[in-house]
Amino acid sequence: xxxxxxxxxxxxxxxxxxxxxxxxxxxxxxxxxxxxxxxxxxxxxxxxxxxxxxxxxxxxxxxxxxxxxxxxxxxxxxxxxxxxxxxxxxxxxxxxxxxxxxxxxxxxxxxxxxxxxxxxxxxxxxxxxxxxxxxxxxxxxxxxxxxxxxxxxxxxxxxxxxxxxxxxxxxxxxxxxxxxxxxxxxxxxxxxxxxxxxxxxxxxxxxxxxxxxxxxxxxxxxxxxxxxxxxxxxxxxxxxxxxxxxxxxxxxxxxxxxxxxxxxxxxxxxxxxxxxxxxxxxxxxxxxxxxxxxxxxxxxxxxxxxxxxxxxxxx
Amino acid sequence: xxxxxxxxxxxxxxxxxxxxxxxxxxxxxxxxxxxxxxxxxxxxxxxxxxxxxxxxxxxxxxxxxxxxxxxxxxxxxxxxxxxxxxxxxxxxxxxxxxxxxxxxxxxxxxxxxxxxxxxxxxxxxxxxxxxxxxxxxxxxxxxxxxxxxxxxxxxxxxxxxxxxxxxxxxxxxxxxxxxxxxxxxxxxxxxxxxxxxxxxxxxxxxxxxxxxxxxxxxxxxxxxxxxxxxxxxxxxxxxxxxxxxxxxxxxxxxxxxxxxxxxxxxxxxxxxxxxxxxxxxxxxxxxxxxxxxxxx
Ligand SMILES: Nc1ncnc2c1ncn2[C@@H]1O[C@H](COP(=O)(O)OP(=O)(O)O)[C@@H](O)[C@H]1O
Ligand SMILES: [Mg+2]
Numbered sequence: 001x002x003x004x005x006x007x008x009x010x011x012x013x014x015x016x017x018x019x020x021x022x023x024x025x026x027x028x029x030x031x032x033x034x035x036x037x038x039x040x041x042x043x044x045x046x047x048x049x050x051x052x053x054x055x056x057x058x059x060x061x062x063x064x065x066x067x068x069x070x071x072x073x074x075x076x077x078x079x080x081x082x083x084x085x086x087x088x089x090x091x092x093x094x095x096x097x098x099x100x101x102x103x104x105x106x107x108x109x110x111x112x113x114x115x116x117x118x119x120x121x122x123x124x125x126x127x128x129x130x131x132x133x134x135x136x137x138x139x140x141x142x143x144x145x146x147x148x149x150x151x152x153x154x155x156x157x158x159x160x161x162x163x164x165x166x167x168x169x170x171x172x173x174x175x176x177x178x179x180x181x182x183x184x185x186x187x188x189x190x191x192x193x194x195x196x197x198x199x200x201x202x203x204x205x206x207x208x209x210x211x212x213x214x215x216x217x218x219x220x221x222x223x224x225x226x227x228x229x230x231x232x233x234x235x236x237x238x239x240x241x242x243x244x245x246x247x248x249x250x251x252x253x254x255x256x257x258x259x260x261x262x263x264x265x266x267x268x269x270x271x272x273x274x275x276x277x278x279x280x281x282x283x284x285x286x287x288x289x290x291x292x293x294x295x296x297x298x299x300x301x302x303x304x305x306x307x308x309x310x311x312x313x314x315x
Numbered sequence: 316x317x318x319x320x321x322x323x324x325x326x327x328x329x330x331x332x333x334x335x336x337x338x339x340x341x342x343x344x345x346x347x348x349x350x351x352x353x354x355x356x357x358x359x360x361x362x363x364x365x366x367x368x369x370x371x372x373x374x375x376x377x378x379x380x381x382x383x384x385x386x387x388x389x390x391x392x393x394x395x396x397x398x399x400x401x402x403x404x405x406x407x408x409x410x411x412x413x414x415x416x417x418x419x420x421x422x423x424x425x426x427x428x429x430x431x432x433x434x435x436x437x438x439x440x441x442x443x444x445x446x447x448x449x450x451x452x453x454x455x456x457x458x459x460x461x462x463x464x465x466x467x468x469x470x471x472x473x474x475x476x477x478x479x480x481x482x483x484x485x486x487x488x489x490x491x492x493x494x495x496x497x498x499x500x501x502x503x504x505x506x507x508x509x510x511x512x513x514x515x516x517x518x519x520x521x522x523x524x525x526x527x528x529x530x531x532x533x534x535x536x537x538x539x540x541x542x543x544x545x546x547x548x549x550x551x552x553x554x555x556x557x558x559x560x561x562x563x564x565x566x567x568x569x570x571x572x573x574x575x576x577x578x579x580x581x582x583x584x585x586x587x588x589x590x591x592x593x594x595x596x597x598x599x600x601x602x603x604x605x606x607x608x609x610x611x
Contacts, residue, residue: 061448062441063610078448081338089445095438097354104353109446112346114336152442 010073012038012159012191014059018068021054021215028054030215031068036193038159041186043206043223044195047303051215052195053091056164059193060089072160084113084156090149091164098138102129102148105137106155115156123151128177142169150181160191167201179205199299213303229298235271237264238287245283252277263287343447343456347430351460354433357426361464364422365472368415372476375409376483383487404489407498407570410480411473411505416564419472420512420537423465427516428529430457431602435524440611454521454603461517462510469509473502497570500584504567504591511560511591512537514598521602537561547579554580560594563587 014036021029029051036042046052057063059070061078069076072087080086096105106120124130127147132140140148146169153161163182167175182205186192196202202209202223209226211219219226239245242264246256249266252273259265266274271290278285291297351357383404390402434440447453477498484490491498516533523529537560544556556562566587569577582590 057441057610060441060445062444080448081452082446083444083448084446087445091441091445092438095441097350097433097437097439099356099433100350100353104349108346108349108353109442111349112342112447114339114342 010159012073012189014070014072014160014191014193015074016055016059016068016070019055019058019065019070020067021051021058021063022066028215029058029065032212032215032217034210034217034220036191036210037208038189038191039186040207041182041192041194041205042208042210043202044193044210044212045199045202045299046195046197046212046218048197050197050212050303052197052212053164054215055212056089056091056162056193056195059162060087060091062091082113084109084115084158086156086158087160087162088153088156088158089162090146090153090166091162093142093145093149093169096137096145096148098136100137101134102137102140102151103133105148106152109152110155113156119155119157123154126154127151143171143174146170146174146178150178159189161185161193163192163194165195165197167196175201199296203295211299211302213305218302223295226298227295229302233267234291234297235266235269235274236287236289236291237266237274237285238262239264239278239283239285241283244281245278248277248281248283249274265291338452340452340456343452344459346447347453347456347460351430351464354429357429360422360425360429361468364418365468368419368472369475369479371415371418372410372412373479373483375412375415376480379404379409380483380487383484383489387487387489401574403572403574404484404487405570405572405575406481406484406489406491407501407568410476410484411501411568413565415476416505416508416568417538417561419469419509420561420564421534423469423509423513424516424519424533424537425530426465427461427513427518428520428533429516429526430461431517431520431606432524432526432529433520435520435611436526444611450607451603454599454606457517458514458599458602461513465510465513466506469506470502472509473505476505477502491570501568501570504564504587507591508560508564511595514595514602515560518598518602521605550580557582557586558590560590563590 014034016032016034016036019029019032020027032051032055044052044055054063058065059072059077060083061076071077077083077087100108102124103120106123107117109115110117110120121130121133124133127150129144129147129151132144137145137148146166150163150166153163161182166178170178182192182194186207194202194206206223208222209219210217211226219229236259237245242258242262246264249256249264249269252269254269254274255267257265257267269277271288275285275288386402386404392400392402394400434443443453444450478493481490481492493499493502515537516529519533519536520529523532541556541559541561544552544559547553557566563582563586566582567584569575569581571577
């Protein structure tokens with residue numbers, strides 16, 4: 001802890017106004033207007049290639065917007081002489097020189113912002129890397145690098161925190177720890193903006209969601225409001241005679257899709273009606289279960305048109 | 316370590332932030348120094364280059380000694396054209412030799428390039444700029460630290476090479492004292508070519524951002540390109556050659572002894588110093604420009 005100015009307050013809000021970034025022909029971020037407020041964890045959700053990382057880099061002034069503006073606490077971040085006491089960021093855990101030790105890395109950052117060197121030990125302790133501090137970063141696992149990136153973000157005790165896909169590479173214990181850390185930081189009154197391409201990662205982390213697809217804003221609302229959008233209920237059916245049942249249900253106007261492990265995901269017909277039809281045609285059902293609308297589904301439906309790289313979830 | 320909050324559900328949350336200490340340039344220099352000091356490869360390159368340079372120079376003078384006694388005993392030789400040649404020993408040629416200064420130039424150019432590509436190719440630069448958003452400060456600190464380290468190293472290497480070499484020559488009375496005008500200029504030039512090449516390397520690293528490509532290009536620029544301007548058939552070719560740092564170093568370390576031929580159209584000292592200064596200024600300005608303009 002160091003000197004606090006009793007009269008210097010800030011409103012750690014991130015304001016994006018018509019923010020746009022083009023790479024040649026490609027529009028990575030398209031007229032994005034969003035306000036990210038303090039006190040809650042805001043999830044920044046979008047399929048791969050939807051422009052999340054580009055947006056975060058523009059917030060930090062690393063990439064120059066093609067048009068539009070973005071400010072933090074009313075000021076362009078790039079105009080600040082020093083950043084760590086204003087914003088802590090973990091963009092990519094790999095954005096680090098592997099040849100140094102964690103301590104040397106953090107010390108170089110602390111020194112540049114006149115942060116007392118003892119903070120280095122404190123944040124390493126906080127993220128659970130106290131033991132590995134003297135080791136070369138090059139030998140760290142991805143999870144350890146994520147922790148180190150979070151340590152760097154916390155160095156300046158900043159009111160605004162940005163994280164790009166911070167759960168990648170973390171073990172379940174790490175994921176739990178990160179979630180709790182984010183929620184604690186938000187409760188302390190900070191602005192916490194966390195990106196992910198997986199709804200499941202945000203479900204237990206964020207209270208608000210900013211959803212984008214192909215660089216455009218799709219939703220900006222609370223998690224609860226967002227969940228209501230996933231209106232379509234589906235029924236999961238397992239049967240040895242999947243083909244026959246598919247034809248039968250399709251004839252009744254249902255949308256049938258394979259649901260992995262041989263099951264069928266049926267939309268447009270209630271479970272009771274499906275059971276009735278199967279019974280009529282002597283098709284045995286091994287499982288018949290109604291799936292309530294999930295956040296994941298709401299996310300998938302909303303971004304279906306905007307998915308850039310449809311196959312697989314790998315980044 | 317928490318920021319205190321004064322919050323009620325209606326108004327936006329206001330967070331009290333730590334006092335902003337006045338930003339100081341020296342902090343950025345300390346950051347860069349820690350970065351350089353914590354990379355073993357940097358020290359390895361610099362120390363190997365320095366040791367090799369000193370070794371080549373001292374060994375060169377040492378192996379001269381055996382011939383020196385014979386030549387000094389019979390300083391006059393008849394040339395095939397009948398003219399008489401007077402043997403004069405060049406006390407600078409071996410003790411501040413070309414080949415070894417090229418080693419120093421190579422090492423420092425590589426280190427200079429590394430300060431940039433080491434950050435850009437790893438993505439470290441984004442972490443750096445998130446901590447220090449104003450990029451010119453970062454570049455300026457890199458310049459200061461790079462120049463300080465390479466100048467000190469260059470000076471140590473020059474002094475050891477010069478003093479060691481001249482000490483060996485002292486008993487034969489052909490050495491130069493450090494008070495000699497040519498000697499002082501040569502030492503200064505031998506020293507300062509090191510930071511100049513470091514800055515040129517830094518520019519290549521900032522523009523190219525990739526390890527191998529920046530090293531190959533800066534080596535080509537410093538050593539290969541000047542080779543295309545060899546010979547003294549055309550004045551304009553010689554003029555172009557005089558624009559390279561290596562050539563300026565050669566001009567400045569030239570010993571103006573009796574019977575010494577500086578070649579056709581030699582460059583003057585002022586010109587050579589301006590070449591040093593020009594590359595330094597150009598490299599800094601261009602590195603600042605590209606680092607500020609391009610996305611990190
Ligand atoms: N430096 C760049 N040059 C060209 N295209 C880029 C660059 N960075 C990102 N893109 C493109 O912009 C789009 C958004 O990328 P990104 O912001 O990384 O998305 P996300 O983080 O949401 O996966 C992608 O189509 C990507 O290919
Ligand atoms: Mg991304």
